[in-house]
Amino acid sequence: MRNTTYAYAILEDLFPRDELNSALIGTANMLGSAYFENQGGKFTAKVLPNAAQISPAQAFVAADFNADGKTDLLLVGNDYGQQIETGPIDSGNGLLLINAGKGNFSPQAACQTGLWANLDARSAKLLNLKSGIKLLLVGNNNARMQVFEVK
Numbered sequence: 001m002r003n004t005t006y007a008y009a010i011l012e013d014l015f016p017r018d019e020l021n022s023a024l025i026g027t028a029n030m031l032g033s034a035y036f037e038n039q040g041g042k043f044t045a046k047v048l049p050n051a052a053q054i055s056p057a058q059a060f061v062a063a064d065f066n067a068d069g070k071t072d073l074l075l076v077g078n079d080y081g082q083q084i085e086t087g088p089i090d091s092g093n094g095l096l097l098i099n100a101g102k103g104n105f106s107p108q109a110a111c112q113t114g115l116w117a118n119l120d121a122r123s124a125k126l127l128n129l130k131s132g133i134k135l136l137l138v139g140n141n142n143a144r145m146q147v148f149e150v151k
C-alpha cells in the first residue's frame with residue numbers, strides 16, 4: 001500500500017471485518033505527551049509543545065540543564081514495536097524543553113543541543129561524575145546505549 005492510499009484509508013480498508021468484530025475497543029481522552037502540575041493538591045494536565053508530540057516520549061529526565069534555577073525536561077522515545085500495518089514511529093530525536101516559567105516550555109533544536117537520540121529509546125538517566133562531568137545515558141531497545149556529555 002502506498003503512503004497516499006494509506007493516508008486516505010478507513011479502518012475497514014486496513015483490517016478484515018472479523019478482526020474488527022473481535023477487537024478490544026478503548027477510549028482515549030488525551031493522546032498528547034503532557035505533564036501534570038500540582039496546583040495545591042489538584043493535578044492539572046499540561047500538554048507539552050508540538051515539538052514533543054511528533055513521537056511517543058518513552059522516558060524523560062527532569063533537571064536544570066541551563067542552570068537558571070528552573071527544572072527543564074529532556075524527552076527520548078520512538079516506538080519500533082508497531083504492527084507491520086502501521087510501521088515504526090521514529091520521528092523523535094530526543095528533545096530538550098527549557099522551562100520558560102508559568103508552565104511553558106521552549107523546545108531546543110538538535111543543532112543547538114547536540115542531542116540525537118533517534119533510536120527506539122526506553123530509558124534516560126543523568127549521571128553526575130565525581131569529576132564534575134555530566135553524562136546523559138539513553139537506553140535503546142535492541143541497540144547500544146547512547147551517551148551524551150551535558151555541558
Ligand SMILES: [Ca+2]
Nearest residue numbers: 064066068070
Ligand atoms: Ca532550567
